[in-house]
Amino acid sequence: MLVSYKWLQEYVDLTGVEAHDLAEKITRSGIEVEGVEQKSKGVSGVVVGHVLECERHPNADKLNVCQVDLGEGEPVQIVCGAPNVGKGQKVAVAKAGAVLPGNFKIKRSKLRGEESNGMICSLKELGIDGKLAPKEYAEGIFVFPNDVEVGSDALALLNLDDEVLELGLTPNRSDCLSMLGVAYETGAILGKEVKLPSVNHERSSEKASDYISVKVEAKEANPLYTAKVIKNVKIGPSPLWMQTRLMSAGIRPHNNVVDITNYILLEYGQPLHAFDYEQLGSKEIVVRLAHEGEKIVTLDDAERTLKANHLVITNGKEPVAMAGVMGGANSEVTSDTTTVLLESAYFDAQTIRNASKDHGLRSEASARYEKGIDPNRVHEAAERAAQLMAKYAGGEVLDGTVEVNSLTVEPAVVSITLEKINSFLGTFITKQEVKEIFDRLQFGVEVDNDTFTITVPTRRGDITIQEDLIEEVARLYGYDNLPITLPTGAATPGGLSDIQRKRRTTKRFLEGAGLNQAVTYSLTSLEKSSQFALEKRDPIRLAMPMSEERSYLRLSIVPQLLEVVSYNNARKNESIALYEIGSVFLKTTDNEQPEEHEHLAGAITGLWLNHPWQGEKKPVDFYVAKGVIEGLFEELGVSDSITYQAAAVEGMHPGRTAEIVLDGKGIGYVGQVHPQVQKDLDLKETYVFEINMKPVFDHPVPALQYNAIPRFPAITRDIALVVDRKVNAGEVKEIIENAGGKLLKNVSIFDLYEGEHMEPGKKSIAFSLTYMDPERTLTDEEVVKAHNKVLAAVKDKAGAELRG
Structure with missing residues (x-):
């Protein structure tokens, strides 16, 4: 507001x-x-000028040379390019030396050889949004009414000093x-009095009931409908003060009748609507629910198809307005209107909300009906509007109001004790102070000993229970005045839970590794909702989605990260490394809330290293992505329980994807996005990972142990094993580790060969084995004995042979 x-x-x-x-x-x-x-902050030197003469610029077709009286003696010459400037107008002039919004200073200058001593301004140049300016002045300069004084402050007249x-x-x-x-x-x-507008106007001897009748068929949706008739109105601009107040409130002025209805909406909070009586097509108003599929063209010239739960105002035959939302174009007030039918009504909030939402049409009127209006202002607002139409549109208000009224509204009455107020607030407010607060709120107050019986005016529909009254006392007594108390009893120091600490460790490690955190929508489309999912279940559709693109809960984070990568790639940001920790949602049953699992996902593309001076470039590959998560598992203390195995995941490259396994159970995957998916998203080679973090965070981490620096030398043996191509290197490594015994301290892979010197269907994998005993120096015999066990195990279990 x-x-x-x-x-x-x-x-x-x-x-x-x-x-x-x-x-x-x-x-x-x-x-x-x-x-x-x-809006006028920093603006100065703008006055009302009178255009005495206006002639074409001798050297420019689109410029005019104007002689303008600024109320300072001799007129000044100003060159103006506005198409609507003309002789006799009173306009806003920024004098030489004036300052306009944006610290734009006006100087004397020459335009195409003609001297210009200032600028004739449009509303936009004075800081008023072009969308709020009256349509006739939206593109050109603003013209004041003829009764304004030359030389007066234009900013004050335009309410810009407000x-x-x-x-x-x-x-x-x-x-x-x-x-x-x-x-x-x-x-x-x-603690001040409120001065209400004085409503008093003359009435014609003619009766409104002779011109219109009202029938309400949907009384639950419209318990109160009133209609007044104003004859002989003259449509024209509304007073300048009214136009400027509307613009300050974000409403564009149209004409005196429409502006008055908008002015009353702002003043009373009561939406009104003015119909052109002659265009109404009948002498009756019928308020009913729409017929399914019924159509209406609204004031914005859009044809709208109505539903059976939408409330419409009709002339007995066809709709002339969507009740509480927008009027119809067939009964719009125009420059030819002479008789106005003025509507003021109380509509059901939910009914208006349904229509507004269904049509994506949120108006100033619907916003107020949805939240609730004061039923006791329906008649007052109509009378005030009629008064202004008589005064500023020359209208003749017909006697009486035609209405259908089945509305019964009683003010809420709530009782509360002083003891309860003070016990809730921890205060010692006196009875007199509480009474003064309710008096300032202009609530009805009756005091019986220490009990207050409050009659709440209908304008405050939010006050219904004792706690509401306590809140009113607290906020007007002053939240700053409420006493500060410390909790009693034993205090428990705050701290992070184990999972919170691990979550922070995860973020810190990934950011240290060069990934940036992304935060993406949990809502997606049906097509993307199940892509790359770790666990396949039926996607969950929202009951009231914002759009089809955001109508389902995601089962995977990866599709959203790929959208981010694609967006950046399209803007020439080609080296991207992102991660996100967020929730995915798995359906249980139709009547239960979904399971919410915390996942970690990442997406990396482009160059991982780029050192132009050294001429070194390293593009992202599978081992970069795998290395990042291996480092994370090491940081979280679960690396000894993690293994990797080849996997087939929908949407992922079939030969460059590995499943991540924790204690024998799959928790995620890492690999390259399938080339076809990359092509569809216009991506270069991109690697992603997604991990269910609950098993990782819940995994017990052994206490940290330190080992002494070895005092005795280690012995290294390198072996190259020839195995079938289908044998995984990880399986062979695991066999070696199990067979090596307590002397084998480390096993690492350092080479893979599948070239022409290898027989078909075979490959060579080279391992480096480190043997050591922290208590003594190993002998060759001890190492050979342990090493032979390793060779026997890989031959027996993996069919491996030493490469000659």
Whole structure:
């Protein structure tokens, strides 16, 4: 909600309270003021000028040379390029030396040989968004009404010297979606009276009931509907002060009748709608639920197909408005309108919400109906609007209001004791102080001993229970004034849980390894929801998705990381290393919440090392990705329990993918993305991994042990074993480790050969074996004995032969 400080002063005396001070007080009372803006800050030297003469520039087709009276004696010459500038206009002029928004300084200059002593300004050049400017002035300069004084401050006339407070309202505080609601709140904070608008206008001898009848078929959705008739209106611009207030609140001015309905919406929080009576097509209003598939063309010229749960205003035959959302183009107020039918109604919040959501059409009116309006302002707002139409559109208000009213609204009555208020807040507030707070809120208060019986006005629909009253007392008493107390009893020092500590270790290691953390959507499309999943289950569709692209919960993080890589590659960022720790969601049954598993995923592509000076470049390969997660497992203390084995994963390269196994159970995979998937996503060679982290985090880590630095030398033996190509090197390594006994301390693979000197179907794998005893120097006989056991084991279990 955008609140004009100057407008607010009409309802509450703000003497001595600056806009920023008021913003601070409102924020401290529970409604956050997100900012205070003054569009004219730093702007100066802008006055009203009168264009005395306007002629074509002799040397430019699109420029005009104007003689402008600035109220300072002799007129000045200004060159202007606006297409709508003309003789006799009163315009905003930035004089020579003036400063415009963006610290743009106006200087005397020559344009195509003609002297120019200032600039005739458009609203946009003065800091008003072009989308908010009246349509006739959206592209050119703004023209003031003829009654403004030449030489007066143009910024003040355009309300740009005002300050606008932006309120960040929570859904329960819909009462502050109006100037009167903010006035009540401000009055309560400052302890000031609220001055309500005076509603008084003449009525014609003709009766509104002779012109229109109202019938409501859907009374649950529309318990109160009122209609007033205003004849002989003259459509034209609304007063300048009204236009500027609307623009300050983010609403574009249209004409006097439409602007008045929008003005009342801001003032009272009550949406209104004005129909062109002559275009209505009948003398009756029928409010009903739409027929399934029924169509209406709304004011934005869009044809909309209605559902059976949408509420419509009809002329008895066809819809003329989507109730509470937007009017129909067939009854729009135009420049030819002479008789206005004014609607003011109370609509069911959920009904309006359904229509607004279904059509993606959120208007100022629907936003207020959805959150709830004050039913006691429906009639007041209509009368106030009729008063303004009589005053500013020359209208004649017909006697009476035609209505259907089945609405029964009683103010909430809640009782509470002083003892309960103080016990909840930990305070010692007196009975008189509590009563004064409710009086400032303009709630009805009856005090019986220490019990307060509060009658809550209907404008505050959020107050229904005792806790609501306690909150009102607390915020107006002042949250800063509530006493500070320390908890009693034994205190437990805070700290990270084991899983939190391991999670932080994981992030720290990966970032140290050169990966950047990514945070991607948990929502995805049906097609991507199951790609690269560790565990295949039916995907889960949201009941109310934002879009089809974000309608399913993911089963894998990898597809989202590949989207990020593709996005970066398309912008010439070709070396990417990303990781994400996040949740995937596995379906259980239709009536239960899904299982939520914490996964770690990564994606690496491009160059892993790039040292131009040394001429060294190392592209990412399988062993880079595998090395990163091997280092992570080492850091987490689970590397001794991890093994890798060849795997086939959908979407992954069939020959460059390994399953990650922890204590015999698969927990993830690492490998290259399938070439076809890379092509579809326009990726270069990309390697990914995904791991279910719960087994890793839950795995017991043995206590840290230190070994003394060896005092005795180690003996190394290198062997090259010829095995079948289908034999995995990891299997052979495991056989060697099991057979080597306690003297074998380390086994590493350092070569693989499958060249022309190897017989078909065979390959050579070279291992380096390190033997050592920390207590003594080994003899050759002891090493040979252990080494022979290794050779016998690999021959027996893997069919390996020593390469000659």
